[in-house]
Amino acid sequence: MSNVITWVPACKLDDIEQEGAIRFDHGGRTYAIYRGPDDSVYCTAGLCTHEAIHLADGLVMDYEVECPKHSGAFDYRTGEAIRLPACENLKTYPAEIVDGEVRVALG
Amino acid sequence: MDRIVIIGAGESGTRAAFALRESGFTGSVTLVGTEPHLPYERPPLSKPVNGAVQMKPICGAEALKAAGIDYLQGVSALNVDPHARSVALSAGGTLTYDKLLLSTGARPRRLTCPGSERALDFRTLGDAETIFSRAAAGQNVAIIGGGLIGMELAAVLRGKGIDVGIIEMAPKPLGRAVPARFAARFHARHQAEGVGFHLGQGIAEITDDAVVLADGGKVPADIVVAAIGVQPDTALAEAAGIAVGNGILTDGHLRTSDPNIYASGDCAAVAQPGGGHVRFESWRNARAQAEAAARNMAGGKEIFAAIPWFWTDQYDLGLQVAGLPHPDHQSVIRQLEGGELEFYLDGGCLVAAAGLGVGNGLAKEIKLAEMLIAAGISPDPAVLADPGVNLKSLLKSARAA
Numbered sequence: 480m481s482n483v484i485t486w487v488p489a490c491k492l493d494d495i496e497q498e499g500a501i502r503f504d505h506g507g508r509t510y511a512i513y514r515g516p517d518d519s520v521y522c523t524a525g526l527c528t529h530e531a532i533h534l535a536d537g538l539v540m541d542y543e544v545e546c547p548k549h550s551g552a553f554d555y556r557t558g559e560a561i562r563l564p565a566c567e568n569l570k571t572y573p574a575e576i577v578d579g580e581v582r583v584a585l586g
Numbered sequence: 587m588d589r590i591v592i593i594g595a596g597e598s599g600t601r602a603a604f605a606l607r608e609s610g611f612t613g614s615v616t617l618v619g620t621e622p623h624l625p626y627e628r629p630p631l632s633k634p635v636n637g638a639v640q641m642k643p644i645c646g647a648e649a650l651k652a653a654g655i656d657y658l659q660g661v662s663a664l665n666v667d668p669h670a671r672s673v674a675l676s677a678g679g680t681l682t683y684d685k686l687l688l689s690t691g692a693r694p695r696r697l698t699c700p701g702s703e704r705a706l707d708f709r710t711l712g713d714a715e716t717i718f719s720r721a722a723a724g725q726n727v728a729i730i731g732g733g734l735i736g737m738e739l740a741a742v743l744r745g746k747g748i749d750v751g752i753i754e755m756a757p758k759p760l761g762r763a764v765p766a767r768f769a770a771r772f773h774a775r776h777q778a779e780g781v782g783f784h785l786g787q788g789i790a791e792i793t794d795d796a797v798v799l800a801d802g803g804k805v806p807a808d809i810v811v812a813a814i815g816v817q818p819d820t821a822l823a824e825a826a827g828i829a830v831g832n833g834i835l836t837d838g839h840l841r842t843s844d845p846n847i848y849a850s851g852d853c854a855a856v857a858q859p860g861g862g863h864v865r866f867e868s869w870r871n872a873r874a875q876a877e878a879a880a881r882n883m884a885g886g887k888e889i890f891a892a893i894p895w896f897w898t899d900q901y902d903l904g905l906q907v908a909g910l911p912h913p914d915h916q917s918v919i920r921q922l923e924g925g926e927l928e929f930y931l932d933g934g935c936l937v938a939a940a941g942l943g944v945g946n947g948l949a950k951e952i953k954l955a956e957m958l959i960a961a962g963i964s965p966d967p968a969v970l971a972d973p974g975v976n977l978k979s980l981l982k983s984a985r986a987a
Contacts, residue, residue, distance in 0.1 A: 532946065538949070539950075548946060
């Protein structure tokens with residue numbers, strides 16, 4: 480065990496549309512990385528907590544992502560489930576931009 | 587007003603029970619469901635995982651208890667007495683109500699040809715378990731009906747190495763539910779996957795090893811599934827003297843001809859602003875009507891006006907449709923990297939959109955199209971067709987205008 484955060488390089492900021500998301504697979508798991516309207520970046524677990532649907536296919540508006548299947552929605556900054564049928568929060572992971580590269584801490 | 591009874595514990599009835607609590611209703615809520623399970627989602631039934639049918643409950647027993655919902659599992663309503671405001675139950679006894687919601691759903695249409703008892707339905711968890719436990723690689727399955735359910739089932743069965751034949755009365759599959767352009771794409775994909783089509787064909791008879799067509803041809807079948815559509819379950823309403831047509835007729839508030847009785851979901855035919863009643867068979871509609879009916883039963887005055895929306899997944903293709911496309915609409919195509927969008931304009935106004943791509947690849951475009959439809963815009967067709975114009979920016983400028 481270590482408290483040192485391990486950052487994983489994920490993509491370039493320009494790979495993500497503003498107010499958009501991309502899927503990121505790493506270590507046998509899937510994540511979603513978001514670029515907010517203010518160009519800040521965020522990372523959550525990749526699958527909706529209601530059914531295993533990739534959230535990166537969903538619409539991002541402001542700081543919300545909507546599941547492409549059942550329209551459940553989350554605040555991707557906090558992972559909070561904000562619209563049914565999603566009722567369980569999403570796990571979130573630290574994300575940051577370094578020299579135009581997005582990196583995430585998945586530990 | 588302190589007692590609400592809901593008949594039917596499918597997606598709509600169950601959603602309504604919870605939505606009543608979300609609306610602040612504090613009286614008693616009783617949910618009556620015929621099936622011997624917790625309320626469950628139907629869409630996963632056609633998607634078995636590792637050969638096993640998924641039973642995905644809509645909610646757990648704890649959630650029902652925590653919300654103070656009295657769930658009567660495996661109990662049917664025998665009749666409704668609108669004057670006494672009571673419901674007689676198969677388990678014995680009666681429930682009295684101040685407001686009643688009918689979410690009785692729909693049941694599969696039955697074939698009437700000789701041997702029709704050999705055909706399996708595909709609607710409930712029990713139906714799905716029967717089909718998937720019997721269907722094995724190398725067998726022949728004949729699906730009668732080339733609608734959404736029949737085509738989705740065919741795709742899943744082909745994925746398991748089962749030979750599938752689809753028999754359809756109409757000259758093309760998916761003619762009723764899906765815009766022609768995308769129906770043709772699905773048809774071609776199924777053909778490429780080896781599904782046999784018998785179109786424009788009636789059924790003469792079902793034997794133990796084949797479906798005999800009206801023209802004498804035989805489609806070999808170890809298993810026969812009837813997927814010829816559903817009919818709304820209106821029997822309780824009809825016997826209670828409530829107005830029914832193609833469904834239980836409601837006004838825009840989802841209230842039936844009895845002021846204390848509401849209807850939602852597959853069984854409800856809802857009055858439209860332009861006249862007539864429309865009934866929708868979709869997951870989202872079941873939930874959206876449940877929420878509106880619950881708010882109205884709790885004292886609201888809401889007119890139900892959600893834009894119809896559904897999806898279908900076949901092989902790796904996903905189609906989503908928002909609004910009600912009609913062949914008379916002006917069609918505008920937008921070609922995208924991940925698939926194709928079709929917009930439908932009526933007198934210049936955007937009224938519907940459909941998108942076909944791999945998986946949920948076009949879901950966000952359809953969601954934006956739905957919001958554009960709700961905004962009531964009349965866009966320049968050239969702009970809609972141009973993949974370089976972001977639909978989100980179109981929406982933002984529509985909202986700013």
